[in-house]
Amino acid sequence: FDNDSHEIPLELIRKCPLPEYRDLLDETLDRLLKYNEPYEVDFNIKRASDGAIRSVHSKAELVIASDGEQVTIIGVIQDITDRKKAEEVLNLERRLLRTIVDLIPDAIYVKDAECRKIMSNIADVNYIGSGDEYDVLGKTDIDLFPGETGLRGYADDKEVINSGKAFFEREEGFVDKNGGMIRLLTSKSPLYDKDGNITGLVGVGHDITARKRTEEDLKQSLGFSES
Secondary structure (H helix, E strand, O other): OOOOOEEOOHHHHHHOEOHHHHHHHHHHHHHHHHHOOOEEEEEEEEOOOOOOEEEEEEEEEEEEOOOOOOEEEEEEEEEOHHHHHHHHHHHHHHHHHHHHHHHOOOEEEEEEOOOOEEEEOHHHHHHHOOOOHHHOOOOOHHHHOOHHHHHHHHHHHHHHHHHOOOEEEEEEEEEOOOOOEEEEEEEEEEEEOOOOOEEEEEEEEEEOHHHHHHHHHHHHHHHHHHO
16 A cells, blocks of 8 residues: 555455454445545554554545446555554653643643643642633633732733743732632743744742741741740
8 A cells, every 4th residue: 555546446445454443444435335425544454465563544535437327436545654653652752741740749831822721730720729620721810810810910921921031939829719828939931832933831830838837937936035
């Protein structure tokens, strides 16, 4: 099989897939023959020359002769094994990276050029007070945080995206869903595409709530001692 289009005998097409894919291809071919629906489908075959299992992409359509009687299937079967392997490696790397990001206790998120979240790790979702990442995706800080907190976060995002200048460890506070005050050291940096254009930003929030409480308790303690 190659990338050029040729007439492929129907019996050969039906025999191509490994057994676990034959029902899928039979169903696809039946729709093609009965309803003249062009198809595209991926399946695995065993190469006759060396017995190697190869992934292929097949697409075909019916060509009906002018007399309306002669019907031919014209199709292409393309070897996509290398592409499939590359996709599997990339998907594995993405899952690994996402697992690592979700294990980090800091809030980590990515926003697009309109300041809408397109990625939010578990810690960030928890700080927002949502149960699922999908509940926060596509939303700005104005959508996610009430009042001044949302306006401030959105303004900071716009400044980073418009200026291209990052900021680091800016202390911020907001009230969580239980009414408690959360203190974060927030850093935001512009995100660039391969051409150097700003496409959004990456943000990290490090929780310093416990540290701030300890500092406040210490100040109060020292104040009592002085009195």
